[in-house]
Amino acid sequence: SQKIEQNSEALNIQEGKTATLTCNYTNYSPAYLQWYRQDPGRGPVFLLLIRENEKEKRKERLKVTFDTTLKQSLFHITASQPADSATYLCAPPDSGAGSYQLTFGKGTKLSVIP
């Protein structure tokens, strides 16, 4: 199965700055990787999916990159706002090509300070 490491448990940044969250995986290269947002007491909400042949994916203020050489995905939030404060989860498939079960990291709790 896949092992996930998200760079830090908590990240505090000033409003307006860019937040960068890191996700490293250690076993096989996933065919794709998903990022979710989770608020306290709620289920995760899907944000972005990036495939192995895509270097970068964007959605509004969000950007995800996927580096299969480094076995790493970076998640960026530009012009961060206090409403972006949440836990962000990285989730590649649990095993190789064709798998649809996801392995979730522990997440990074982002706090955007006004």
Add this chain to the structure above:
Amino acid sequence: GAVVSQHPSWVICKSGTSVKIECRSLDFQATTMFWYRQFPKQSLMLMATSNEGSKATYEQGVEKDKFLINHASLTLSTLTVTSAHPEDSSFYICSARTVGDQPQHFGDGTRLSIL
């Protein structure tokens, strides 16, 4: 689109009671549904995967006689925690997906507290 409804959102009951949690995909047909358990400050742990009309596949260490899963239709899956005990208290979350590498869409979870 892609809304998943989970009910109830919280349950408090006595030890020995059985509790049923429902998970519905409201605007899409879910080929596969998943059930997760999450402890405070921990990641989501997959309990089981279910496909419509077939038996659920349980992860290692999850008692299938304890956690009964039924996926009767393409829009409904249920998790029944049988004879619940305090150690079963947790946050249970379901998700649903269609086909291919499409994302999972999650319900809002059920907070289960067993006294």
